[in-house]
Amino acid sequence: MSNVSTASELTSATAPKRKHRRGPEERREERAFWVFISPWIVGFLVFTVGPIVASFFLSFADYNVVSSPKFIGLDNYINLFKDKLFYKSLRVTTYYAVLSVPFTIICALALAVLLNQKIKGQALFRTLYYTPSIISGVAVSFLWSWLLNPDFGVVNSLIYDWFGVKGPGWFTSPKWVIPSMVLMQLTGLGGTMVIFLASLQTLPSDLYEAASIDGASRLRKFFSITVPLISPVILFNAIIGLIGSFQVFTQAYVITRGGPDWNSYFYVLYLFDTAFAQFRMGYASAQAWILFIIIFALTMLMLWASRRLVHYEYDAKR
């Protein structure tokens, strides 16, 4: 399985090499191929290649949309590395990623294991657990800012009733704002859970039987069989989660607008402000390229680390 398998593996099934001269039928087929993929070719050139090239050049320019762009060399990058807010937004985003990725993976995996037990109503429970992840975006941001409202929110009110102490300020507290954003992920766990569930169902039972004969405990089986076998899926979810963390926007825009005191000023929120509030397109393009490099480097790093940690021997699909 694994989504990290290389592109050549994925595509190897098509286009067998042909050595003989191509007849009219094959040329017809080739022409049809280009006709069918033409929407993608056009879209790719106009909305991906063109913009990437433009973005690269813009990152070396000063451009405010009104006057024409001015080439300024590496100034955007140099200024970025002197920009305190740039470092702040990186710190905020990294902190979020460090908390959010393990939180999501551990909770979703625990839920998946729980809902993989053979019990009555299994399918119903799975559906119920999955349902909250349908609601997302702006609505879920408002929902959590209401649940975690420091004065009238249900969470703080329960904390007071049960423990007699005043709850934290959540989204309004510099210390708690990022943990609150992580806690918000709770509603969306269903999506990750379903992916884990699917991979748990493909595990071979012979290994578990052998382990049972050897007298291994449930916990032991989980850590010695389940975790290694589904490690490619764990890695996949970690990469997706990490990339997602670096692209957080909606929650921060809707709930805190980066506050209090820049403590939830996520990287993409800063990029958005630079580009579409201050119209500093060159500077924002430099920010975008640094984001690209960070995401690329992190993905490569995780893939590299996975060679040591991840089992690919057992094909989890069959």
Add this chain to the structure above:
Amino acid sequence: MFKARVTHGELGAAGKIVVYGLIFLGLILFAFPIYWMIITSLKELGEVHLMPMTWIPTVFVWENYVQIFKDVPLHLYIWNSSWYTAITMVTTSFFSAMVAFGFARLRARGSTALFALVLSTMMIPPQVTLIPQYLLFNKFNWIDSYLPLIVPSLGGSAFSIFLLRQFYMGISKELDEAVKIDGGGYFSIFFRIIVPLSIPAMATISILEFIYRWNDLIGPLIYLSTGEKYPLSLGLANFRAAYAATPWNLLMAASLVAVTPPLILFFLAQKYFIQGIVISGSKG
């Protein structure tokens, strides 16, 4: 997908009690936010701020749902989101299907390399292309219209192309030959064989596209500035601006209105939905 696993891991009576206990505990935790959303939306504003809080509204204020349509043009937002989502759902699915058919069924030199290119575009963060795309659409005078959001969907989406291609490769090629014998070309194969046989896969990607478009905030935020043109996501984000202090009951009512269409779709097309999530996460 939800079929029972083979024999290992039978639970004893004690184990069953623990598992049920944990499941119900989790369920309370998971369902509670939605319950609280519904309950808050039906309370009077005074009761929303009441301490200690009430678990069920003392009076059910259904008028809250009338009020939100009076305070902001919610009907316009719903209409905008609906037509925009419908159009992009159809265009993305159709063009992705076309492209996927090309990659799955037609042999041509360079198709392997091109497909690798399709996959690699999924790695590029959208923020990199966002700014030049904005500048391009600005040149076209398309700002404050839905064109910048719709036109890029005509090229299909890399993820949908990938998913459909996998599906098409599983369809027997003998059917293609039958069409060819009847004198049909590749378009007849596409429309008469591939499209009808791939309805489940098309449903899956359409649903994923629906959810993405319905919830997307940053796209509309960048391109739309006139209030009447807002989709629901953007209208909802600005909902608070209509009031001095946040009326949480009305805000929850409006949020609930916004999440209802995806929820209905989920319950109608549950099977495809979960399939889509699983495929997005585990095929490769």
